[in-house]
C-alpha cells in the first residue's frame with residue numbers, strides 16, 4: 518500500500534522555481550494590466566509583456582502541464598498539476614503565462630479529441646502555443662443550470678448547419694478565434710441526447726456579439742469579456758460538428774470536469790495568499806498595547822482559517838489523485854469534483870472575510886488584493902454551474918450506497934440492537950441480585 522503526503526525533491530525544486538517566478542514575474546503583471554480581458558486577449562498590451570515569460574516557462578518544460586506529451590504537455594497528471602496550480606492561483610496572469618488558462622485548456626482537449634485534421638492544424642496548435650484565444654458557449658439568457666430549457670438550435674441544410682438562437686456569458690467571445698457552441702440539433706429527444714457542439718469561426722456571418730457583460734465592481738459597464746451573442750441563420754460547414762450529433766454533453770464532459778478541479782486548485786493558492794497576508798498583518802499591528810496576534814479572538818480566526826484551508830486543500834489534492842488513479846471522470850471522481858466545486862466559494866468567503874476583518878479599514882479598501890479576492894467569490898459559486906446543482910450531484914451519489922430501513926424503526930435503533938447484542942454477550946453480565 519502507498520499513501521504519501523510528500524512531494525519528491527525533484528518536483529519540489531520545480532515548485533520552488535515556479536513560486537519565485539510567479540511572485541517576481543507574474544504578480545507584478547496583476548498590478549500593471551487591469552483590463553477585464555488582459556490575461557487572455559492576444560491583442561491586449563499585456564500580451565507583449567507575457568510573451569517572453571511564456572518562452573521561459575516553455576524552456577523550463579513547465580508549459581501546458583495539464584496536457585499529455587502527445588499535445589506538447591509534460592503529462593504530469595493532476596496531483597502535480599494541483600501543486601503547481603496552487604502557486605499559479607496567486608496571480609490572475611500566471612495561468613496564461615503557464616498555458617493552463619480557462620477556457621482554452623478545456624477547449625484544446627475537446628479539439629484534440631474531436632477536431633478534424635484541418636481544425637487541429639488551424640486552431641489546436643496556435644491554441645496550445647498560447648497564440649490565440651477560444652470560447653466555450655453553452656449558457657443561454659433564459660437558462661443556465663437547466664439545459665432542458667436551451668433553445669439555440671442548429672438545423673442541417675445540405676453540407677451546412679444553420680444556427681439560430683442566443684447565448685449568454687460566453688467568456689472571451691470577443692477576442693476568440695473560434696467558439697465551441699452547444700446547440701440543440703434534435704428537439705424531439707431529451708436534451709442530453711439532442712444537443713451537439715459546433716465550432717463557429719470568428720467573423721462567421723450571422724453571429725453577432727450584442728454586448729459584453731462584466732463581472733466584479735472595477736470594470737466599466739459594457740467593457741467586460743462575457744459575450745451576449747445572437748445567431749441568425751448562421752451557417753457553418755457540416756464537419757464543424759465536434760463528436761457525434763447528439764453527443765454534446767459527452768463531448769463537454771471532456772472539458773468541464775478538469776476545468777472545475779483547476780479552479781479549485783487555484784483557489785487554494787488564493788486562500789494561502791490571503792492567509793500569508795493575515796499572518797503578517799497580525800504580527801505587525803498593535804492595539805491596546807499588544808500585538809493583534811496575541812489576542813485570543815485573533816488566534817481563533819487564524820486557527821479556523823488554517824484548519825479550513827488545510828481540509829479544503831487535502832480534498833482538492835485527493836480529488837486530483839483520484840483522477841490520476843482512474844484516468845477518467847467516473848462517478849466517484851465526479852462526486853469529489855462536485856463536492857470541492859461547491860466548497861470553493863464557501864471556504865473562500867469564510868477565510869477571506871476573516872482576513873479582511875483583521876486588516877480593518879485597509880482590508881476593505883482598494884489598497885490590498887483582498888477586495889478583488891472578495892469580489893471574485895460569487896462568480897466561483899456560479900461558473901461551471903451553481904453550487905446547488907453540484908451539491909445535488911454529491912448527495913445523489915452518496916445516497917446510491919444506502920437503502921431504506923426494512924422495518925418501522927431504523928436499523929441502528931438502539932432498543933432492537935441491544936436485544937440482539939444481549940443475546941450475544943448478555944450472559945457475561947453478573948446476575949442481578
Ligand SMILES: Cc1cc2nc3c(=O)[nH]c(=O)nc-3n(C[C@H](O)[C@H](O)[C@H](O)COP(=O)(O)OP(=O)(O)OC[C@H]3O[C@@H](n4cnc5c(N)ncnc54)[C@H](O)[C@@H]3O)c2cc1C
Nearest residue numbers: 653654655656660661662686688896899900901902903905
Ligand atoms: C464569471 C462567469 C463566467 C462564465 N463563463 C461562461 C462561459 O464561458 N460559457 C458558458 O456557457 N457559461 C458561462 N457562465 C455561465 C454559467 O455557467 C452560468 O451562470 C451557470 O450555469 C448558472 O446559470 P444561470 O446564470 O442561468 O443561473 P440559473 O440557472 O438561473 O440559476 C440561478 C440560481 O438558481 C438556483 N438553482 C439553479 N438550479 C438549481 C437546482 N437544480 N436546485 C436548486 N437551486 C438551483 C441557484 O441558486 C442558482 O445560482 C459563466 C458565468 C460566470 C459568472
